[in-house]
Amino acid sequence: MYTDLNRPPLVAGALRRALVRGTAGGDPDAFYSSLDVVAETGSTNADMLARAVDSALDRAVLISEFQDHGRGRHARSWVAPPRSAVSVSVLLRMPGIDPADLGWLPLLAGVAVVDALRSVAEVDAVLKWPNDVLIGGSKVAGILAEVAATAPIPSVVLGIGLNVSLTESELPVPTATSLALAGAATTDRDTVVRALLRALASEWTKWNRNGWDTTALAESYRERCATIGQRVRAELPGGGELLGTASGIDAQGRIVISPDDGREPVAVSAGDITHLRPQQ
Incomplete structure (x- = not known):
């Protein structure tokens, strides 16, 4: 049971109907194969890396309402109050890709997060190289990609942490922000999760259909990257x-x-x- 009415829990069943193929009453052509929401864990990325030993598992989503050992780039910690953020990890198998190109996946995720936030939250999100998402110069989201396997099929766990309703006193560092502090049009996490995961699926599918060619992806990234010219x-x-x-x-x-x-x-x-x- 939760007590903070301003931070309701995610509705796993509704998210599955919207995002997971084969769910009763849902979209039969949805991108994802499974979606789980847990109340608490150490790290969704660590959990998904452990699950990745099951070679049949692909396009799987794990969301936690609270992480007490969330990680960012360079092993930095990332912690937010329960139900104040989106903490999500996705396992993606990438058959046929050159393992040398796996480094483009977190950049692709940055493009997806920026587009999702511009669309539903109506904020002026941009990218800071390589994959921090900024609003007004402050960080609202970070991305961590970890390789689960390079053979026989290259596989990556992609983690995204997005500050949604954090107040100024709850920010981990002064250079961070949240959707609420940025005056977003919505801070409903169900809406944000749907937009984020759909944008990720769309960008991944385009890249896959292009035979993992990075030309179009690189152009999309450059268009959203505020670091260029700075x-x-x-x-x-x-x-x-x-x-x-x-x-x-x-x-x-x-x-x-x-x-x-x-x-x-x-x-x-x-x-x-x-x-x-x-x-x-």
Whole structure:
């Protein structure tokens, strides 16, 4: 039973009818094969990675109302009060893809999240490379993709954490925000989950039908990426930093930075990116 009437639980049955094929009264052509909602877990990604040993499981969705060991990139923790966020992981098998292209999946997820939020929440969501979702310069969602297998079929668990109704005092860091704080048109999590998972299914299906060619996906990503054109600081793995202007995203999904000191542009595949104020 829940006591916070402003944060009702997700309705698993309704979500299954909307998103899972074969559900009585639902869409027979829906993308997903299963959808489970649990009250609490450590990490939906960890749970789904454990489930991925079942080779018959594919397009499976796990949502938790609360995570006490949620993880982001670089093993950072991500925790939100119960029923204040969307914490969802999806297992996706990707037959025929070059394992080298699996790194595009979290970027694709970023495109899907941005489009879903622009559509139903009516907020000006954008991407910060590689896959943080921002509203007004503050982070509202993060994405973590973890490879479950590379053979015989490349398989990835894709986790998305989205702040929905968090108040300012509940934000994990001052640079975060929530849909509620951003003045979203809706903070109904059922609506947001449906839009998010449908957008993810649509983008994945287009990529699959294109034979995993990244050309169209890369263009969609660039159109939504606010990092391009920004002066940035890249904190590089192993130490060191690079200051310059982000000039584009290359065919491998790397951020291309033109250094302030006039050197040739550098493609960065990993590292923390900070948007800086323009030089005066």
